[in-house]
Amino acid sequence: MAPSRVLVLGSGFAGLWAALGAARRLDELGVAKGSVDVTVVSSQPFHDIRVRNYEADLSACRIPLQGLLDPAGIGQITATVTGIDASAATVSTADGLTRGYDRLVLALGSSVVKPDIPGLAEFGFDVDTYDGAMKLQAHIRNLAERTADPATATAVVVGAGLTGIETASELPKMLSDALGVTPRVILVDRNPHVGSDMGESARPVIEEALAQNNVETITGMGVTAVGERSVTLSSGDVVPAATVVWCAGMRANPLTAQFGVPCDRLGRLPVDDYLRVEGVAGVFAAGDVAAAKMDDDHMSVMSCQHGRPMGRYAGYNVISDLLDAPMLSLRIPWYVTVLDLGPADAVYTEGWDRRVVSRGATAKATKQVINCERIYPPLTGDRAALLAAAAPELQAAPTYGH
Numbered sequence: 001m002a003p004s005r006v007l008v009l010g011s012g013f014a015g016l017w018a019a020l021g022a023a024r025r026l027d028e029l030g031v032a033k034g035s036v037d038v039t040v041v042s043s044q045p046f047h048d049i050r051v052r053n054y055e056a057d058l059s060a061c062r063i064p065l066q067g068l069l070d071p072a073g074i075g076q077i078t079a080t081v082t083g084i085d086a087s088a089a090t091v092s093t094a095d096g097l098t099r100g101y102d103r104l105v106l107a108l109g110s111s112v113v114k115p116d117i118p119g120l121a122e123f124g125f126d127v128d129t130y131d132g133a134m135k136l137q138a139h140i141r142n143l144a145e146r147t148a149d150p151a152t153a154t155a156v157v158v159g160a161g162l163t164g165i166e167t168a169s170e171l172p173k174m175l176s177d178a179l180g181v182t183p184r185v186i187l188v189d190r191n192p193h194v195g196s197d198m199g200e201s202a203r204p205v206i207e208e209a210l211a212q213n214n215v216e217t218i219t220g221m222g223v224t225a226v227g228e229r230s231v232t233l234s235s236g237d238v239v240p241a242a243t244v245v246w247c248a249g250m251r252a253n254p255l256t257a258q259f260g261v262p263c264d265r266l267g268r269l270p271v272d273d274y275l276r277v278e279g280v281a282g283v284f285a286a287g288d289v290a291a292a293k294m295d296d297d298h299m300s301v302m303s304c305q306h307g308r309p310m311g312r313y314a315g316y317n318v319i320s321d322l323l324d325a326p327m328l329s330l331r332i333p334w335y336v337t338v339l340d341l342g343p344a345d346a347v348y349t350e351g352w353d354r355r356v357v358s359r360g361a362t363a364k365a366t367k368q369v370i371n372c373e374r375i376y377p378p379l380t381g382d383r384a385a386l387l388a389a390a391a392p393e394l395q396a397a398p399t400y401g402h
Helices: 013-028 066-072 130-145 162-179 196-212 254-259 304-322 360-374 383-389
Strands: 004-009 036-042 046-048 062-064 075-078 081-085 090-093 098-100 103-106 110-112 154-158 184-189 215-219 223-226 230-233 238-240 243-246 250-252 283-285 336-340 346-350 355-359
Touching: 004 013, 004 098, 004 304, 013 036, 013 066, 013 103, 013 304, 013 383, 062 066, 066 075, 066 383, 081 254, 103 304, 130 162, 130 243, 154 162, 154 238, 162 184, 162 196, 162 215, 162 243, 162 336, 196 215, 196 336, 196 346, 196 355, 250 254, 283 304, 336 360, 346 360, 355 360
Parallel strands: 004 036, 004 103, 036 075, 103 283, 154 184, 154 243, 184 215
Antiparallel strands: 046 062, 081 090, 090 098, 110 250, 223 230, 230 238, 336 346, 346 355
16 A cells, blocks of 8 residues: 655745654654655755854755755655645646645745846845855855945845844945955835834844944835946935845745635735644645744744744644644744844844843843754754654743843
8 A cells, every 4th residue: 555645845944844743743653664655845955044044154054954854764855846736636846747645734935025126136135045145145255356446345235124134234244354344234124114023122222233233224215226236225316335135025935826725915825723724625834834823813923933833733733634643733822033133242022012121142142042053953863853853842932131
C-alpha cells in the first residue's frame, strides 16, 4: 500500500517547523515507518533566518535543509511551486511536475510589495530575502570603486516600519566601512511618523535612536521614481542617492488566491484555531500566508514570533487530521516586539498597544539572544533534539530587564 503523502510548501519559519512538527507527531502516535511520507517543497534547499537580513554579517543566516530534515526522516524537493489545485489535491512546480497529496501545509511566506515605480525594479534593492540582502551588500562594497560624491555616499530607505528602521540603523556603518566617509542615510515614509505601527510609547525612543544613528527622516512623503543615482520624492524634490532600499509593505504569497476563498487585505488565507484553511478540505496554512486568531481580539502578524508556533501546531495537526487523532488549538496570550536600533541598541515593547518595557543595552541583549539563539533550530543534526524543539508548546515571552 502506498504511503499517505503530506506536502509542506515552504522552508521558512513556518514551513520548517510544520515539517518537524509532523515528524514529531508521527513518532508520538507510533506510526510505522514508511506509512506516511512528509516532504518539504521549497524553492531553495535552505532554511534562511530571514529576520536578520538587515544585519551586516549574514554568514550564519543560511542553513542547509538537509541537516535539519534528513535526521527526522523528512523528504525535500527543491522546486518553485507554481500552482495548487485543492479540488484535485495536487501541487505543480516550475520543473513541469505535478505531485499529489493527502494533506497539505501551505507555508510559502510573504514578500515585499514593490509598486510599479519607474526605475525601482532596475535600481532598487531590498532585504526581503537572503539573496536580496547579499545583492545589497555587494552593491555597497562596489560603491568603493566610485568617487565618494554625495550620491555615492547617500542611501534612501523607503518604508519606516520595523524592517525599514532596522535597515536604516545599520546602513551608516555599512556605508562608512565601505567608503571611508561619513554617509547620509534617509528614511522615507508616507505616514506622518516613523514606526507608525509601534505606538506612542515607543516612538520617542525610535526617533531618538535614529537621530543618534545620524539617520534623517522624511515623513508624509512617497517616492515616485528611482534612478541609478537619484530618488524622486512625491514633492518633486530629487535626492542624489546611489543606494535605494525598498522596505514598504508585505503581502502573502499570491498562490493563496488559488484556493477560491476570500483572503484578507494582506492576501492571507483564513484559518481556524487548528490552522485548517476555512472551506478547503485537507489543507492547513501557517506563517505569513495564514490569518489566525491569536486571541479574541487580535490576528496573527507576519513575524517569526507567530510563524514558528503556527508551523509547529500545523505540523502536529496535519498528522492528527490525517490519522483521525486529536488536534490542538493554537492561541498565543502574549505579544512583544523587540526592535533593533543598531548602534543605538534596541527597544522592547509588550502587549498589542506596544508599551515600552525595556530599552538600551538591556533590550539589545534580548534582541541578540532572539536573533542568534531563540529562533534557530538545533544545528547538531540530532533527531531527538530536532523533534523536541518541534513540540507544540508555547514559548514564554523573551526575558528582559525592567
